[in-house]
Amino acid sequence: MRRASIKDVAKAAGVSTSTVSYVLNQKSSESISAQTTQRVWEAVRTLNYVPNLNARSLTSRRTNLIGVVIPQTEPGKEFMFSNPFYGELLSAIEYTARRNGYHLLLSGPEPDQSYVGIARNRGVDGIIIVGSYPTKSLSELHQLSVPVVLVDTYVKDPVFHTIGIDDRLGGLLATRHLLEMGHRRIAFVSGSISEQGVTQKRFLGYMDALSEFSLALDERHLYLGSVSFEFAQSVAQEMERRGNRETAAFATADIMGMGLIKGLRHMNRTIPDDLSVVSFDDVDLARMSDPSLTTIHQDIAQKGISAVEMILAAADGHKEKQESILPIQLMVRDSVRRIDPNQESGAF
Amino acid sequence: MRRASIKDVAKAAGVSTSTVSYVLNQKSSESISAQTTQRVWEAVRTLNYVPNLNARSLTSRRTNLIGVVIPQTEPGKEFMFSNPFYGELLSAIEYTARRNGYHLLLSGPEPDQSYVGIARNRGVDGIIIVGSYPTKSLSELHQLSVPVVLVDTYVKDPVFHTIGIDDRLGGLLATRHLLEMGHRRIAFVSGSISEQGVTQKRFLGYMDALSEFSLALDERHLYLGSVSFEFAQSVAQEMERRGNRETAAFATADIMGMGLIKGLRHMNRTIPDDLSVVSFDDVDLARMSDPSLTTIHQDIAQKGISAVEMILAAADGHKEKQESILPIQLMVRDSVRRIDPNQESGAF
DNA sequence: TTGAAAGCGCTAACAG
């Protein structure tokens, strides 16, 4: 038995399809008699009718679909996210979208980094892009005449809406905290520093803090790789190999902080006694970790909520570029200890 | 400037729309001259044409859309998943779907637990449902004539495809390991035991293991709440309160194992010295945890891959019910220690 | 207050 269509409803109610359409969409411009309305709803009920949104979008030119692009955490990895940050963010996006009558079309980036095809194929009403991508693939998005919200990237663009945090400030807060706690040799552990990504800003913040304490950047303290637990774990050995005797580390993601701690533990180091660690994000994990992580807290859920709201606003005709910088704060937990700045000892 | 439609392409190429359609869909039944084909592709390129999948689905009756329903981890929680298990699973689903030309329509369950509306609205080609839901809302899915894959649930149904693991065996392996390591008073820490959920099976496995060692179930060792880090953390105190002097615990999810460990640490207990812990899932976190978790490994990515493959097979006309039970194994890591079964001491 | 009719972008007989 085929799905009931609007025609079936019209027939059952003894009216025309347009009348059914009016009733369904509560068009105030057309006024339908209470009686007719009644009969239509009855038919809808008995036929168990559900409108076909694809057909609707053909005429109405809106799909009530929001495209979401989540990055692969690591270039080589097949799957999108091992970083729970994305799960938390996605949850918030999904929930907010659904509450507003939108559905989510989820996608990882195509191998060629182009999402434009999918978006055009499906005629999404808006796109939320998480993370940073090659400028080229972003510029393709201009072809689409749909609102685009960029989450956590620093591309300069006159039309894309953006939402993020002050990553540089975050880097500053994190590093300053370590400095205030007496640390002077501070490792910077992160994924690679890309032009428009958040890492670069966090790195600038790291340097800002050093400046505040009249310290020069020492490149030997930089440990750059990928944003993954595994890489961070390996950094522990690298720290020993280099012999820089760091007493603290700023890891630019909680999972990296955790990886680092795990790596150190394997070498029989204790946290925070042998090395203090500050990380970034404050995913649920940060609290779960042991010791719980001192980290830069950002409101991940709010990021998702705002992203959706920006799409909605734009869809409602709000044409100006929207920008939002969410607040962050240092969460002091258990992974940092105070030391005497003059002491010469370090874990390595 | 409006998006180019098939008509524009036809005009530009000097052919009819059907010819364009044939070329686009590589219909082997219709043979188009090389020359025409050439001209069509040229027009497609210059006009930057992308077919409208919504319109296509109107006639072709397939949307190349797979609906995915991910549960809210906790009833009260607004957002879907704090358990990274879902992130890992979703990643695999998304990747596999995309490789096969399908896109994902993501949704949490509606407040009324009904997903049927969305699925019908959008005309998805298949649905993947993760976790267990009220039988009632599942039975509504029968109305849809699309393949449904149920992941991790034990509802008996003649048409829904299922994929899962032998949770009972998992419970057995976990608990047996603890018994073999000399433990006798073993806490069972889990979310509530629901009829068709995985927890119940894991619980049965727990009892199976006790039987193997001729031990009776002692209900005082049961700690039931929600599948969350927080609840598990609180169990630590509850264990002390009850004073059962357990020497080990079987937690039915890694995040619970981690929560429990964290809770115990807060009470200055050491893992595994004061309490041995075995958990379940082997999410990335399990390795990241410290001590790393001895846990029941399941291939989360494969679960997602298989789920999508089942949909594809069904869409290709494979009508029989498909069932898949993926292998599991005990991963021995660092959260369990061997004790003398006769010793009377315990953490509490 | 309602209906007829055209059309959204695409596919698929069928005819030539």
Add this chain to the structure above:
DNA sequence: CTGTTAGCGCTTTCAA
């Protein structure tokens, strides 16, 4: 080998 035509399910002028 290619075009005509009808129609998928819905919305929306326009006319009655």
